[in-house]
Amino acid sequence: MLVDYTISYLNGTLSGYTGDSLAKQLGEYTYSGYYDPQIWDLNNSTSGIIEIMTGMKEGGYTKAIIPAVLLDTESGMEISQGAGSSLIYEIHLHKVIDNIxxxxxxxxxxxxxxxxxxISDSTAYGFYYRKTRSNLQDTLDSGDYIQVRYIGRFLNGTVFDTNIEDSAKRYRIYSSGTTYSATSYQYLSDSTEAMDENSFVAGFNKALYGMKPGEEAVTVFYSNLGYGTTGSGSIPGYVPLRFDVWIEDEDNE
Incomplete structure (x- = not known):
């Protein structure tokens, strides 16, 4: 289900929502936030959500109080301050999705x-990649490190993360408390071992594997290779991501 929603406590305090206009009204808007409609999977939901959404049609709207007893499963779709919180859900259903x-x-x-x-074809299911600048001279030995610069975007164009200070300022997500330094990635000849040793999401790992100093690439991948069904921080579940990556020249490390 692709939905817009607001979730609030019985005293009127908002607990969660989509839509940038509401975020701006509340003074909570951030330039790195995701405010588009979100995907909810009824196969991984609570009985309360299932009950109010069953039978809804595309374009439909519903508002309901869901008792805490029907919000007792951690699916990532219910938002509460703790056990015992009944919530008011307002939901606009945009699209019924058969295959997420x-x-x-x-x-x-x-x-x-x-x-x-x-980039017209995927190199693996849900993974799209193109090297935009190549280094045909150097080689990597197992155990070598490369230094990575990146910009992460949602497909709506919002930049949600970068380790490039000028880019952070350009996209208005700069934080004075953040150190904007290159990220280290260790190349290992065994690709499975490299995936395990480097603590990045799978799609980012796949893009970096085998890249050499001076190279550049762009990758787009679906959420199974990203932050999965539950998301992370400002990134919701079921959201594809784009990364532009640059490997620093050895002279600049």
Missing amino acids: DQYQIDQIESYLAENLPS
């Missing part, structure tokens, strides 16, 4: 056709 993975693939391929037409 395929829906994301369609999103990605539509995005690529409009924004990155040079």
Whole structure:
């Protein structure tokens, strides 16, 4: 289900919502936030959510109080301050999604056709990648480190993270408390071992594997290779991501 929603406590305090206009009204808007409609998976939900959404049609709206006893499963879709919180849900249903993975693939391929037409095929299911600058001279030995600069975006264009200070300022997500330094990635000849040793999401790991100093690339991947069904921080579940990556030249490390 693709939905817009607001969730509030019985005293009127908001607990969660979509939509940037509400975030701006509340003074909570951030330039790195995700405010588009979100995907809810009824197969991984609470009985209360299932009950109020069963039978809803695309374009429909519902408002209901869900007792705490029906919000007792941690699916990532219910938001509460703790056990015993009944919540008021207001939900606008935009689209019924039969296959969430395929829906994301369609999103990605539509995005690529409009924004990155040079990337037409996936190298693995849900993973799209193109090296935009190559280094044909150097080689990597197992155990070598490369220094990575990156910009992470949602497909709506919002930049949610970067380790490049000028880019953080440009996209208005700069924080004076953040150190904007290159991220280290260790190349290992065994790709599975490299995935285990480097603590990045799988799609980012796949993009970096084998990249050499001076190279650049862009990758887009679905949430199974990103932050999965529950998301992380400002990144919701079921959201495809784009990363532009640059490997620093050895002379600049």
